[in-house]
Amino acid sequence: MASLVRDPFVDPEDWRILRTLAVYRLALIALLLAVHFLELSAWFFDHSEPANFFRIVAAYALPALLLLIATYQRFPSSGMQAHLAFFVDALAILLLMYAAHGASSGLGVLLITPAVGYSLVLPLRLGLLHAALATFAVFGAEFLRQSLNRIEGADLTNAGLIGLMLFVTSLGAGAVAARARKSEALAARFGSDLASLSRINERIVESMDTAVLVIDEERRLRLQNAASRRLLARTDGDSDAGQSIDGQSLISAAPILAQALYRWQEAPNLDPEPIALSPGGADLLPRFTRLGQNAWAPVLVLLEDAARVREQAQQLKLAALGRLSAGIAHEIRNPLSAIRHAGQLLAESPALPEQDRRLLDMIQRHTVRIDKIVEDVLRLSRRDAAVPQNLLLRSFLERCIATWAEGCPAGARAIRIDAIPDQLSVRFDPDQLQQVLHNLWQNSFEHGAAETGEVDSPDEPAPINVRLSAGRLSPGQRPYLDIIDDGRGIPVEVREQLFEPFFTTARRGTGLGLYLSREICEYNQARLSHVPRSSGTRGTQFRLVFAASEAPLTPVPTRS
Template structure:
């Protein structure tokens, strides 16, 4: 048989590798050791008691005792080799059969040949060795045992000078039994090895999939909790623990750690579904819960999927704002052309000498409100086009000085002082320069227009520092104006929210959107006089030499 063409050789090689690594195969050879010792003890007992077969009486006592002693010593030596597993499994299997063949063959010769029936004692060694070797070698072992019986019968007839051909047929039948038993045992062992390998592979894949599922569930933003039929927590992920509190651990009763959730589970099982958010006692959060039975039996566990109600509302708000942004951008684009025509017509009418008195006041009102609408349209279009900028590494101090100079030029008839202090020349941020300038202009306009209500003089201060915890750069824009009311602080970043009669309500919203686009975060800092806004820029990884302060870091003052 050509093994390389039909693929048996690779399969046998894999089986051989598996044989060398399976501990069960070594246990099979270890069982043969007690079998030999038990066989020796049984033969000695029968020989000494006189109750054994008459064929045993033919044996010379001294030869019989010495043979049994040698066989027992060989059995102990084979047990010792099996403990140390040296040499390998295949070599030891051959050695086991060789010892058994010699010992039992001599016993058959001395006991009267194959007619004594002692040749059947070779069957356990043949079956045992066939369980741990390859199919071809199993056939070799069966052939060796068969030839041993033929040789024993030939030696007996040669010694007794009585030739009987019928005894060889009996030896052939025993040999056939060896072949069948050995090959069947080897086939069963091979199938057991393949089944074991497949079970190990499936178990490994199941373990990998189980770990993958656990990692996915643990990293989910939604809370996942499994409750068994006794309403005990079987599994919970990190998001569920954050929503419901750390006491939610596997093994605890659900009613003890989350009574509201347990009551909702009872209502669901009773067919009373509740869509209202639940209140988590430990954390105070509002959560929404979805229940799913994992199985068809009544005692099947229940899967609970938890979501933060506040986060869902925020996501819904973001979706609404995104849709509103696209709608308003489209409307603003369509309004801009006719609005430009209205403004141009108003300017032409203002130059006409026929417009006097009440008509002039009405025309000024039209121009003023048309200008306000134009400001809203411009802000909306700037918001929709914010993705055109390109963030890059810029020096923060230089950008502030340049923006302050441009701001001064845009307000030549007004005194708006801006102090730029504690901003080191070595500080660099990743931001689009045009976006940063737009954000600063909006913040400064809010400080002077809203903080200076009632004719109050306002001074704006800009400071920057490095957060020691993570190395991020934080810049604060503060003023000494009237500040922001506590009731309005939560709404100042909402679109179209304004407290100024001529404001659009898009300035701070646009600032936050531009900051988020540049991976920065704009927030309001409560407390203290006036209003303070903080921009936390994205953390940069720069060489240590680049983080050393420059020689001249003295604060400067720009009076506008």
């Protein structure tokens, strides 16, 4: 029953073959009828019975017409129609052979065409089965005819040749069909893989931050991603930034880009210059690549933010400079240690004049300052990998303040914790967070002293108070920690340079404390920034925004 239902998933090529055979069948019937009505059957066939010949051909016409209609209706299935059609063809041709007095009439060759056609639709074994059944039927009909007349060996030989041709043609057609099906399956699989890769590539290109365009030989836009549509929409002043303008002329969509493309086509070896698609817009760096060898091949255009490119180049330079600085610092440390040790030995001499002792103190102070710079540079280049952990912020700050107080006289450094929830958690490497906090506190006490001057010794009490407050930027958002002091504050003109390496306004500063603190924060996916104080409010405020914390939350002791 399964073969009698409509099969919409069969190969359309099978239906075309069945329909072609059905048309061929009707054409053959028309030709045989013409031979009969023109009284040419006796001329084509030596021993024929015209009356029986006509009856057989006329009876053959009705199932032939029904089979043609069935191919258009695609019912029953293609396999069932192939079996029915071959049975009808074989029966009709065998009766015609019988009416034309056997295999010598030459009508047996008419079985070859349907045998080849149905072998292309059916599996190879079924095609060979059809050939075998047709061969037995030809021999059976020939033996039946000759049993009523005299035996003629030539007719049996002709029947054998017909059977041989049926087997050979069916075998060849089946092999070709099997190979074609295998090739089609392989092509379909590769086509599916290619379509999947194409969809992946489209998704990747669409999600890129870099604007991507493809321009054809007529300078029309053929492909865009979301970034390029936003850029060109702003150029046109269109409020719908997501609207595609595929097929539009590049000159009308972005005339400045069209000019840059023309300059590149005239001189492809020259480095492209940054362009702005609209007045006051961001500088963009166009990159052109021809997608082919011909001059009329499409051109791939990448539009990158020139400021970002410059920033990346600057980062590479800074990285190289950092490695160079680390190497120099390492080489400086050994002779610096020798100088410092010699100064300490010289300071123990009782016969040292007072003037020389003042010069020696100056040498020792600057030696310590250089040593601290070297230590900070080496710390930047040899920073340990961050191991972020979930920390309960209040308890961690209490332990961190206790560690800080161990190196300071009692009351010299006042650090107060404001209302911080006990369960507020942050995610940070404990040792690195303690290093950041100590840097910020040291910065407040040393550089936030009274307007009269700076504190020359870290052991002297400073009239500075530091308080810590924390919370979340908004419900469910990332937690933050504010470090606020009541010192003299930071002048407006130097705020943009706060986190630059080696920038300092103090005689004893190295200019690496804040830079190192920000680097450590970014290493832990956090952000350290300076928060300007309101007008008339003294002091300095730094805000540390942490990464999102993860459960479970457990207090983590600070490693010393």
